[in-house]
Amino acid sequence: MTSFALAAPRLAISRSPAEQDDATLIARAREGDHQAFERLVATYTPRVYSLVRQLLRNAAEAEDVTQEVFFKVYAKLDSFREDSAFYTWLYRVAVNAATDHLKKRRNDRTVLVEDVAALPVVDETETPAETSARQDLRSAVREAMARLPEKFRTILVLRELEGLAYEEIAEVLRISLGTVESRIFRAREKLKKLLAPDLGAS
Amino acid sequence: MDCRETALLIQRDLDGRATPDEAGRLAAHLQRCEACTRDLDMAGRLRRAFAAMPRPSCPPDLASRISASLAGGQAAALPPRTSFGGFGWRQAAAVLLTVALAGLGGWFLGGDRRPTVAGPNRHATAVLAEEAAWVARGVPASMAAEIVAIKERHRAARETRERPRDPAKEAERDERCLAEVLFTLSSLPRVLEEYRLELGLDTAEVARLLSLVRR
Numbered sequence: 480m481t482s483f484a485l486a487a488p489r490l491a492i493s494r495s496p497a498e499q500d501d502a503t504l505i506a507r508a509r510e511g512d513h514q515a516f517e518r519l520v521a522t523y524t525p526r527v528y529s530l531v532r533q534l535l536r537n538a539a540e541a542e543d544v545t546q547e548v549f550f551k552v553y554a555k556l557d558s559f560r561e562d563s564a565f566y567t568w569l570y571r572v573a574v575n576a577a578t579d580h581l582k583k584r585r586n587d588r589t590v591l592v593e594d595v596a597a598l599p600v601v602d603e604t605e606t607p608a609e610t611s612a613r614q615d616l617r618s619a620v621r622e623a624m625a626r627l628p629e630k631f632r633t634i635l636v637l638r639e640l641e642g643l644a645y646e647e648i649a650e651v652l653r654i655s656l657g658t659v660e661s662r663i664f665r666a667r668e669k670l671k672k673l674l675a676p677d678l679g680a681s
Numbered sequence: 682m683d684c685r686e687t688a689l690l691i692q693r694d695l696d697g698r699a700t701p702d703e704a705g706r707l708a709a710h711l712q713r714c715e716a717c718t719r720d721l722d723m724a725g726r727l728r729r730a731f732a733a734m735p736r737p738s739c740p741p742d743l744a745s746r747i748s749a750s751l752a753g754g755q756a757a758a759l760p761p762r763t764s765f766g767g768f769g770w771r772q773a774a775a776v777l778l779t780v781a782l783a784g785l786g787g788w789f790l791g792g793d794r795r796p797t798v799a800g801p802n803r804h805a806t807a808v809l810a811e812e813a814a815w816v817a818r819g820v821p822a823s824m825a826a827e828i829v830a831i832k833e834r835h836r837a838a839r840e841t842r843e844r845p846r847d848p849a850k851e852a853e854r855d856e857r858c859l860a861e862v863l864f865t866l867s868s869l870p871r872v873l874e875e876y877r878l879e880l881g882l883d884t885a886e887v888a889r890l891l892s893l894v895r896r
Contacts, residue, residue, distance in 0.1 A: 513751075513752065516748075516751070517748045520744050520747050520748050520751070521744045521745075521748070524739060524743050524744035524747060525739040525744075528737065528739040528740075528743060529736050529737050529739065532737040533737065538737075539819050539871070540871075541737075542740065542743060543871060543875075545743065545747070546743075546746070546747050546750060549747050549751065550750075550751065553751060616726070616730045617730055617733060617734055620727070620730045620731065620734065621734070639728070639731040640731060640734065640736070645696070645698070660692075660693075660698075663692065663696075664688070664689055664692050667692065667724070667727070668688070670727065671723055671724070671727060674727065675723075678723045678726050678727060
């Protein structure tokens, strides 16, 4: 049978030997080596920022929350148990910080000023009409994601945009694999309904 | 197999999680079900749309700013670790605060002003650049102009009226200037906090400076 599987998500996070490096750096940071923690910050800031920004949809707030994440991680470094990978723990702290921030935003009744995530990607093999259609679909996906309930949006960001495996998502969100699968399924179904006209459903 | 089960199998197949048996059943169902074939096509298009979405680009200096903040003012609020670069957080914060306050005279009133172009419009260009820098921090343009005007006013006073130089008076003016800028920013808590961290000031010091303006 022909497999329908598309390419693996583009941002699969490397495990070993990166995890080995992380373990060494964490051990040194725990002993008070600031440069070791700086290296962890340098390595993981882009990933944490990307995740948080996609959850918050605002660049300035994402910068604040990314900083908050590393402050929390530093303060809690002693409580990190090495039975999970550092980045899944870091992602958990980041998701929780973003969730708290969203709650605060709702409580403050702050109006979100959403900004565009990045510049459009130019594909020189496309015709202008194809480029326009692709960008329209991307915009539609972005808007539809914003309309999803938070837990659906979070799991789709982790899966589709951050490229985490089901097992990693289960660790980050502290839910079972079965729940990961059913939640991703329901999130995608809801998204497909919202996007039906753009995806060409008949 | 019904279409509902097929929808789940499509997801498993797209995610590379379908067993050979499931993949076989899915293929058999798709051969005779047009609706599920369309569903598969939609799911594929959605997946490709996600794959084509650009990843947000992280500000290149964010990691270094975070590291600097960790080593600086905000760190004083954290539980002290055993050591940090050879000495504790609180000592590091205290040193930074001392250095920040001692250096305000040269730094805060334009010691770091680097005009982007040379020539007769250098000053105007520097003012515009400074306003733009405040706007880039998230400050409204009118407030950015106000902040730069505060600094210009104090700078002009120091350079024209307060001669010969008196280090004590200069320090007092620098402090007053900083207090007015912080007061102006106080309606923007996030920017104020960011600026506080950048200067390595603790919250008590900010409160003291704000009280200078309120008095």
